[in-house]
Amino acid sequence: MQYGPAWTFSLLVGVVVAGGTIEACGILGRLGTRPVMPLCVAFALAIAAAFDSGLPFDLPVSLPLTLGIVTIVAAAMRRRDDARGMLDTIQASLLPPLLVGLMLAHLIGLRGLGDEIGRDLLFLLFLCVMLGDTAAYYVGSAIGRSKMTPVLSPNKSWEGAIAAIFASVAASWLATVWFFPDLPLKHALIIGALLGPAGILGDLAESTLKRAGGVKDSGRLLPGHGGLLDRIDSLLFAAPVLYYYCMAFLGAAP
Known part of the structure; x- marks a missing residue:
């Protein structure tokens, strides 16, 4: 889908944002906190829309953030x-649109x-996260002995986490050789080393939510x-990490 028209990808992300927020x-809601679900979904989608440069009007991210917070406080x-x-x-009511809406909006x-570079960066992101998750699962299942967070996620191990980081670095290097041959190797290695832990942290954030509920x-x-x-939990923090790394160190801009 990332290789189709930009609006189709934005629409897909919007659907995922809405579903994840719900x-x-x-x-x-199982905790008796009574989140205002309609406002949460609207808030999350507004944030995602602010990241879409294809809109016919300029919508700064600060606007939906401010309006969403004010509206939710008033409704509560x-x-x-x-x-x-x-x-x-x-x-x-604030956590779902910020954790899901704001984080996943960075996919947009x-x-x-950039038309081509944006698509290739998404491929790099998905490859790093997918291979990282796969490596963590198989290595953790085979030799995982040191529990990372027994309370939140008893099956996660440090051995699996290390494997995920190495797999993410390898995936980033492969994607860089394929799509960005002129990019210095150090950036490929750094991106992979950042996306690995970011994917794990996103997974743990969702585990925290489920454990509490x-x-x-x-x-x-x-x-x-x-x-x-x-x-999609592994993408929650990985997408922002890649986005801001590209903005800060690779000179990328919308």
């Missing part, structure tokens, strides 16, 4: 009668860095594979 709200005050309940609703930002899967959208967030 799942996150559902998990938080109207929805709850006690101060603690209001605070719980505000927190639960990456696509907008007492659920095994984020949803039932994909039978046998959990919910939407279970499929």
Whole structure:
């Protein structure tokens, strides 16, 4: 989909953002926090739209962020009668659009860095995350002994995490040789070394959410594979990391 028209990719990201936000709200709702789901989804989609340079108008990211926060605070005050309940609703209503909407909106930002370079960067990102996840799973299952976070995710090990980072570095190098042959090797290695831990952190962030909500899967959208967030959690922090690295060190700009 990243190799089709830019608007189709933005639409796909919007669907994923909406679905992921709904799942996150559902998990938080199990804690009695009562997130304002319609506002959460609207907030998340507005943030994603601000990253789309193809819009006929310029929408700074600060605008949906500001309006979203103000609207959610006002809605929480109207929805709850006690101060603690209001605070719980505000927190639960802000987390999904920021964790899902803001983070995944950087996928649209990456696509907008250039017609060709944006598509290739997305391929690099997906390859690093996919191979990192695969390496972590198989190495962790085979030789994982040192538990990383037994409370949040008992199956994750430091051995698997190290394998994920090495796999991400290898994937970044391969993608760079293929798509960016003029890019210095150090950037390929640094990008891979950053995306590996970022993918792990995104996975752990979603695990924290599920553990707090007492659920095994984020949803039932994909039978046998959990919910939407279970499929894209490794992208949550990896996408922003790649986006800002390209902006800061590679001279990329929308």
